Structures are given as structure tokens and as C-alpha cells.
Amino acid sequence: MAQEIDITRYTPSVAEVDGAQRPVLIPERRWYDALLSTEADAAIDRWNEKVFQDLNSPTASADCWTWTAALSADGYGEFSLGGQKARAHHILWSLEHGSPPQFVFGPKGWEQVHVGHLCHDQDETCEGGPQCRHRQCVNPDHLALQSHSANIRAGHAGEHHRRKTECPSGHAYVEHGFVYTDPRGTTRRYCRACQSGQRAAEFVGSRKLLGVAA
Ligand SMILES: [Zn+2]
Ligand SMILES: [Zn+2]
Ligand SMILES: [Zn+2]
Incomplete structure (x- = not known):
């Protein structure tokens, strides 16, 4: 899983991945800049219209907040910003932390980083894949950076049904x-x-x- 990486294209930093502080590489900024631009206020209104949060639930802040607008083919919420489409949960993570790192250095060398859903990891009944309802979740407390290998381990049963057409991360x-x-x-x-x-x-x-x- 070790990868050759042109380090000059990234900003080295440190971030919490798989629950520990580890060296990471952050790519050139993309849509994150748009969040800081004048477009941002309008974007936040547009965002809020697309999220369902059951405010009557006694556990509202701990529940999954569901994306009600466009989904990607692999089941993640999609949002357009700065002329680009991005995964809604990536944008949300960025609002709090800045652009997500793309690579993390671990025991296997440089590995891809995912913005993972902790709500999925904790729900052992979820079979994962494009039908996973957690992929639509945009509760910031349910998101965390995960190395690719940790992300696969959290995949859950049923993964093998789709392995024929998709990799463990859901790429066709x-x-x-x-x-x-x-x-x-x-x-x-x-x-x-x-x-x-x-x-x-x-x-x-x-x-x-x-x-x-x-
Ligand atoms: Zn959730
Ligand atoms: Zn799930
Ligand atoms: Zn893949």
C-alpha cells in the first residue's frame, strides 16, 4: 500500500487519523477556498435546505443528520461549491478543520486518507456500500479521518456482494x-x-x- 508521492504538491502537517496524531499531506486547496469567499453565506443557506435533522428527537444532536439532496453513485451527499461538485461530508469536515489531508504516514508508508463516518463504524448491522444510510450523514460529530486500511476494516458484512464491481472504498x-x-x-x-x-x-x-x- 506504500505509495510514491510527489511531496512538493502537498503541505506537510499533522492531524488526528485513526484516533492518533500522525503526519499527513494536504493537497493544494480547492473548494475550501470557496468556503472563505463571498459565496459562502449563500452556500450555507443552500446547504441548510438540504439537510434533514429531526429536531423532535430527544437525541437530535447525536443522531445522523441526513442529506436530502443529490447523492453520488456510491451513495454520498453531493454539494456544488465554487463551480465544483464535492462530497457533502468532505465540505462539512473542511468547514471545521480546513482541507482534509490526502495521505497519512503509518506502518504501511503513505496511505490514502478518508473522511470516515463513525456512525457507520458503530452500527454493525449496516452492510456498507452505496445503500449505507450513514454515507448521507452530515453530522460533524460523526466524521473522523481514517487511513484507507482502517476504513476497509470498518466496512462490515455484505461488502463481498459488491466487491465484484467496486473496490472497498466504493470506487467502480x-x-x-x-x-x-x-x-x-x-x-x-x-x-x-x-x-x-x-x-x-x-x-x-x-x-x-x-x-x-x-
Ligand atoms: Zn451519522
Ligand atoms: Zn453504514
Ligand atoms: Zn478505490
């Missing part, structure tokens, strides 16, 4: 990667977006290098 292989058969005839999958199948690809490469019969 048809768009972000490919599915291939290794020399042993095993079907393997590779996602460019998060390189989750990189090990499998390396495995095939090393067999070739070592001259191991397929």
Missing part, C-alpha cells in the same frame, strides 16, 4: 481500475484511486521476476 473498477486474472487463474482487482490491489499486482510481478512457473 470500470472507472478507477481493472479486474484481471493472475497466472494461477485467480481473479484479482486493482483500484487506481486507492491502489488497494497493489499488493496483488506486485505479487504477479515478483513471480515473473523470480521465474516462478505460473
Whole structure:
């Protein structure tokens, strides 16, 4: 999972990922700048119209706040800002913390960072995938940065039903990667977006290098 990264394109920093302070790389600012611009007030009104919060619930501030507007193909709320579409929960995280880091340094080297949903992680009945209702949640208290590997561990049962067409992060292989058969005839999958199948690809490469019969 270690990745080659052109560090000059990022701002090194430190952030809480998987519950611990770790080195991170923050990409060049994008739509976060729009939040600080004159467009911001109008954007906040537009935002509030799209969020359902059950104020009659005795646990209103702890409940999931549901996105009622457009969803991405993989089930996350979408919001347009500064001429760009972004995931609603990413924008929300940014309002509080600034642009989310893209990579975190951990035991496996640099890994992709996700803005994860803690409400999903705590609900073991949720099977995950595009139908996961937690992906629509925009309660800021339910969001936290997670390394890619932690994000996968939190995936829950039922993941295997969609693994054929999507990587564990919900990227469609048809768009972000490919599915291939290794020399042993095993079907393997590779996602460019998060390189989750990189090990499998390396495995095939090393067999070739070592001259191991397929
Ligand atoms: Zn939630
Ligand atoms: Zn869920
Ligand atoms: Zn992926």
C-alpha cells in the first residue's frame, strides 16, 4: 500500500487519523477556498435546505443528520461549491478543520486518507456500500479521518456482494481500475484511486521476476 508521492504538491502537517496524531499531506486547496469567499453565506443557506435533522428527537444532536439532496453513485451527499461538485461530508469536515489531508504516514508508508463516518463504524448491522444510510450523514460529530486500511476494516458484512464491481472504498473498477486474472487463474482487482490491489499486482510481478512457473 506504500505509495510514491510527489511531496512538493502537498503541505506537510499533522492531524488526528485513526484516533492518533500522525503526519499527513494536504493537497493544494480547492473548494475550501470557496468556503472563505463571498459565496459562502449563500452556500450555507443552500446547504441548510438540504439537510434533514429531526429536531423532535430527544437525541437530535447525536443522531445522523441526513442529506436530502443529490447523492453520488456510491451513495454520498453531493454539494456544488465554487463551480465544483464535492462530497457533502468532505465540505462539512473542511468547514471545521480546513482541507482534509490526502495521505497519512503509518506502518504501511503513505496511505490514502478518508473522511470516515463513525456512525457507520458503530452500527454493525449496516452492510456498507452505496445503500449505507450513514454515507448521507452530515453530522460533524460523526466524521473522523481514517487511513484507507482502517476504513476497509470498518466496512462490515455484505461488502463481498459488491466487491465484484467496486473496490472497498466504493470506487467502480470500470472507472478507477481493472479486474484481471493472475497466472494461477485467480481473479484479482486493482483500484487506481486507492491502489488497494497493489499488493496483488506486485505479487504477479515478483513471480515473473523470480521465474516462478505460473
Ligand atoms: Zn451519522
Ligand atoms: Zn453504514
Ligand atoms: Zn478505490
